[in-house]
Amino acid sequence: MTLTELRYIVAVARERHFGKAAASCFVSQPTLSVAVKKLEDELGVALFERSAGEVTLTSIGEQIVTQAQRVLEEAQAVKQIAQQGKDPLAGPLRLGAIYTISPYLLPWLIPQLKLRAPQMQVLLEENYTARLAEMLKQGQIDLAVLAEPFGEAGIETGAVYDEDFVVATPKGHAWADHERIDPELLSHENVLLLSPGNCFRDQVLQSCPDLNRESLPPGSLQRTLQGTSLTTIRHMVMGGIGVTVLPATSVNKADEQLLEIRPFAEPVPSRRVILAWRRNYPRMAAVDAVRQAIRQSGMPAVRMLD
Numbered sequence: 001m002t003l004t005e006l007r008y009i010v011a012v013a014r015e016r017h018f019g020k021a022a023a024s025c026f027v028s029q030p031t032l033s034v035a036v037k038k039l040e041d042e043l044g045v046a047l048f049e050r051s052a053g054e055v056t057l058t059s060i061g062e063q064i065v066t067q068a069q070r071v072l073e074e075a076q077a078v079k080q081i082a083q084q085g086k087d088p089l090a091g092p093l094r095l096g097a098i099y100t101i102s103p104y105l106l107p108w109l110i111p112q113l114k115l116r117a118p119q120m121q122v123l124l125e126e127n128y129t130a131r132l133a134e135m136l137k138q139g140q141i142d143l144a145v146l147a148e149p150f151g152e153a154g155i156e157t158g159a160v161y162d163e164d165f166v167v168a169t170p171k172g173h174a175w176a177d178h179e180r181i182d183p184e185l186l187s188h189e190n191v192l193l194l195s196p197g198n199c200f201r202d203q204v205l206q207s208c209p210d211l212n213r214e215s216l217p218p219g220s221l222q223r224t225l226q227g228t229s230l231t232t233i234r235h236m237v238m239g240g241i242g243v244t245v246l247p248a249t250s251v252n253k254a255d256e257q258l259l260e261i262r263p264f265a266e267p268v269p270s271r272r273v274i275l276a277w278r279r280n281y282p283r284m285a286a287v288d289a290v291r292q293a294i295r296q297s298g299m300p301a302v303r304m305l306d
Contacts (some may be wrong), residue, residue, distance in 0.1 A: 003075055005039045006068040008032050009047055010138070013065040016055050073139045077282055088285035089117040095290070096125040096132040097145040100200040100230060101273060104249035105145060108297035109290070117289045129199045136276060143287055147199055148272040157274045158287075160294050161302040165207060165269040166251060168234065169243045169260045180265040183208040190242030192233045200230075200271070204245045207269030234259065247271065248301035273302075 011021035012032070022032040040047055047061035057065060097105065106124070113122060125132070125141055132144045133152050150157060167181040175181060187210035194201040205211055233244050238258040251261050277287050295304045 001039060001042060003072065005035050006071055008035050009039065009061075009065055010068050010072065012036060012048060012055060013057055013061070014138075018055060069138055073278075076139050077280065087119065088283045089289055090119040092121045092123050093143065093283075093286050093290075094123045094125065094141040095143050095145070096127060096135060096141040098129055098132065098147065098199060099126055100194070100198065100247060100250070101145050101147065102126045104247070105273075105294070105299065108299040109293055112293040112297045113290060116293050117286070120286065120289070128197055130197075133276075136278060139278070142277065142281065142283070143290060144276045146274055146276055147203065148274055150274060150276065152276075154279050155276050156279050156281075157276045158291060159272055159274050159305045160291055161273050161299070161304045162270050163273060163302045164248045165204065165245050165264060165271070166248050167243060167262045167264065168237050168246050168251070168255070169262070170237055170240045171258055171260060173243070173260055175243075175262060176260050178262055181262045182265045183269065184210055186211060186243070186245070192236055192242045192244040194230070194233065195228055200247065203271050204269075208245070245269075249299065251301070272305075 008021065008025060008027075011024050012018060015021040015024060018033055018036075019029050022029040025032060036047070043064070045060050045064075046058050047064060049056045049058055102124070110122065113120070125135065127135070129146055129150065132141065132146065133150070133155070135141045136144050136155060137152065145160075146157075148159075167175070167186075169175050175185070186208050191208075191211055193204060193211070230246060230250050234246070234250075234255060236242070237244050246261075255261070275287060275291055281287070
């Protein structure tokens with residue numbers, strides 16, 4: 001039994017497909033398949049049920065893959081502890097961030113982090129919260145930038161900043177003469193939201209509960225207009241389709257040429273941005289470097305936390 005074989009069965013369990021698992025491990029499918037079969041023969045049990053186009057774990061396979069993941073994490077921890085003994089700010093840092101934070105934070109974070117830890121290569125991963133949480137637990141990333149609420153067993157978090165939400169409307173909209181927008185007003189407009197699965201969508205719906213109206217008739221624009229990214233939604237608003245809610249950091253000067261941006265009335269909806277890492281992650285100096293780089297970045301439209 002080798003770490004490589006354990007890595008292969010974890011990949012197959014994750015991808016549910018031998019070809020995709022092989023690609024993720026940068027080996028040929030025959031190489032991976034032979035290694036998995038060799039491990040099954042050594043253990044004397046079948047780890048996977050194979051059928052046309054589908055691979056599923058057996059009950060014993062689920063237990064073994066879970067243990068294999070623990071072994072891989074511990075093996076990685078050995079390397080990280082050794083690296084920490086040399087220099088915890090040297091070597092790669094695998095950093096994940098959700099889609100509604102990454103494009104607006106990274107231009108401020110990366111230059112500051114380069115000054116603080118010039119020997120630390122930052123490998124970036126954009127994804128949804130649920131996927132980043134899974135990658136964090138599996139050791140595929142070291143650190144994640146997420147938004148509350150968030151809670152996972154074995155994961156530690158630390159708050160870094162708060163960010164207000166703002167309302168964006170087309171130029172010339174009736175709300176242009178409003179200094180602030182009451183969230184209740186949104187229930188009378190066609191509101192563009194991110195598609196389900198985006199935590200920012202959930203945060204907007206929580207802040208503006210009137211948008212959760214199940215009584216809206218089928219085909220209502222307010223129910224069906226969605227976007228896959230904040231950039232797409234902004235362009236739809238510019239085109240006059242409706243209004244939307246944005247995190248303040250996503251607004252730029254170019255937007256204001258075609259959009260009206262207004263703050264919310266008190267209490268202003270906002271989100272808290274956090275860092276998340278595994279509880280036993282050995283390179284805490286790297287986590288602290290990222291935290292301090294964010295706080296010293298000069299990023300506008302946020303309130304940094306101590």
